[in-house]
Amino acid sequence: MEKILFLAHTDTDGSVGKPVLEALTAALELAANLDGAELTVGLIGGEVQAAANAIAGCGAAAFLGVAGADFAVARYSSDAAAASALAQTAQATLVVAPGTSRFARALPGVCQRLGGRIDTQITGLQVVDGEPRIQRWYYRQRMAGTLTRSHRPWFLLAAPGAFSAWAGTPGTAEVQPVAVQVPESRTRVLGTQAALADAHTIRPDADLLFVAGAGWTKKQVDGQAHVSDAEKCILDFVEAAQASLGSSKSLVDQSGEGQQVLSFMSHLHQVGQTGTTPRHRKGLATCCHGEEPHVVGWRFITERRAINLDAGCGWAQGKADVLYVADAFEVLTKVNELLGKS
Numbered sequence: 001m002e003k004i005l006f007l008a009h010t011d012t013d014g015s016v017g018k019p020v021l022e023a024l025t026a027a028l029e030l031a032a033n034l035d036g037a038e039l040t041v042g043l044i045g046g047e048v049q050a051a052a053n054a055i056a057g058c059g060a061a062a063f064l065g066v067a068g069a070d071f072a073v074a075r076y077s078s079d080a081a082a083a084s085a086l087a088q089t090a091q092a093t094l095v096v097a098p099g100t101s102r103f104a105r106a107l108p109g110v111c112q113r114l115g116g117r118i119d120t121q122i123t124g125l126q127v128v129d130g131e132p133r134i135q136r137w138y139y140r141q142r143m144a145g146t147l148t149r150s151h152r153p154w155f156l157l158a159a160p161g162a163f164s165a166w167a168g169t170p171g172t173a174e175v176q177p178v179a180v181q182v183p184e185s186r187t188r189v190l191g192t193q194a195a196l197a198d199a200h201t202i203r204p205d206a207d208l209l210f211v212a213g214a215g216w217t218k219k220q221v222d223g224q225a226h227v228s229d230a231e232k233c234i235l236d237f238v239e240a241a242q243a244s245l246g247s248s249k250s251l252v253d254q255s256g257e258g259q260q261v262l263s264f265m266s267h268l269h270q271v272g273q274t275g276t277t278p279r280h281r282k283g284l285a286t287c288c289h290g291e292e293p294h295v296v297g298w299r300f301i302t303e304r305r306a307i308n309l310d311a312g313c314g315w316a317q318g319k320a321d322v323l324y325v326a327d328a329f330e331v332l333t334k335v336n337e338l339l340g341k342s
């Protein structure tokens, strides 16, 4: 009989985040489909009662908690000690956890300590003939794999965004505290430095992906480059439409080549073969040629449009549903006006 531990950490304010609720759905699906499986919740945080109450209605047989100031922050040594203790107390054979950066860092070490196996970036879970099977992508989402393991404990990190967030009723959970000796550590967490709110231009949940290509920084019809106009056009649009910002490789590589660059662009924005493969419903490419190594990153974007001066650009070769042959500066200035940006 499998013993499933749903392992989660709280956010710094003690609440549970969306990736945690998504992983909870995965754990519950597994528990429901595995005959006789028992589900235990294990929480790590500064204070875990509020988080336990928030998911009290999930039907877990027990709630375990490792709490205290040392566990409020993301740090490998304390997280690994807490997670190991929870997995041991629950005698877990399967551990389902959210694939947050905090757990992606700590859980492989926990798995090593407990002699287990771990799989990350899990996008689907099934039970076939009484055995759990996981799905994940390989080779930059070109191949989907299904696999199972007989080895236990088996740690499963659910990919954020792959499962629907659990939305059951809260209640009052009885949390059984698990004592953990805080390991000696040279790492002190002094605080968090987050980017300014308006600097967050990568928005995985946005409906629209807006891609900027190198054309924004190239000489225009007047023989001049207009980089600051380009910055304004792009940022105004992304903010007004709450779109997620993507880039071609040529544009993000320019900083290393000593050319004028868009100040808010980084390699994290790059879409394509050597970049990301985002999953927005719609995409709009601007000043981007639409070459194959770029467009391959659009394979999950269902509705595609592009604005390019060149009627023969890559987007016209069956890669976009609509190509506007137009000057992106003019189009975006007008669209931004319509969106209330002057």
Ligand SMILES: Cc1cc2nc3c(=O)[nH]c(=O)nc-3n(C[C@H](O)[C@H](O)[C@H](O)COP(=O)(O)OP(=O)(O)OC[C@H]3O[C@@H](n4cnc5c(N)ncnc54)[C@H](O)[C@@H]3O)c2cc1C
Pocket (backbone or CB within 6 Å): 212, 213, 214, 215, 216, 218, 220, 247, 248, 249, 250, 251, 270, 271, 272, 273, 274, 275, 276, 286, 287, 288, 289, 290, 291, 292, 293, 294, 297, 307, 308, 309, 310, 313, 326, 327, 328, 329
């Ligand atoms: C192994 C390999 C991996 C690669 N991986 C990636 C990847 O992951 N992602 C990626 O993006 N690329 C990748 N590339 C590079 C890719 O092949 C292209 O070189 C790159 O995508 C081109 O970027 P771009 O379209 O922004 O620039 P350009 O090719 O310079 O195109 C600029 C476009 O802007 C248009 N334009 C200029 N001014 C305006 C205006 N005012 N209005 C409208 N349009 C205008 C021009 O007509 C032109 O089509 C890879 C290449 C290789 C060899």
